[in-house]
Amino acid sequence: MERYREKGFKLTPQRIAIMKFLEGNKNHPSAEDIYLYVRKTFPTMSFATVYNNLETLREKGHISSLSIDPERRRYDPDTSSHHHLICLKCKMVVDVHADFKVNVPEEQNTAFEVLGSHIEFYGTCPECK
Ligand code: ZN
Ligand code: MN
Secondary structure, three states: OHHHOOOOOOOOHHHHHHHHHHOOOOOOOEHHHHHHHHOOOOOOOOHHHHHHHHHHHHHOOOOEEEOOOOOOOEEEOOOOOOEEEEEOOOOOEEEEOOOOOOOOOHHHOOOOOOOOOOOEEEEOOOOOO
């Protein structure tokens, strides 16, 4: 929690509950998943509150959001550079930790300083297969 104690970043009990749920979470949960969990402790908390908290955490760089699932934005507490694989049937998202050497072709990147890349793999998980 120490690294979150920065200026203007309030550690409300609701926000702490969200952060605790996300800490070390490898399931890449959606805002709905997080809402259903946190609601058990804070029954009066609205979905909008959960969503706004997630967006604040993302803006501050504490979590990242993934667009790999076209149906719902997914959140990842692991902000290190890594890639993802999604099962198109059950929507399970797993990490792919590998250092791919992918470059934008020389003739296309003239004005750009490329800061990173993210590869999305999709397929069928062993369970669904
Ligand atoms: Zn699956
Ligand atoms: Mn991840």
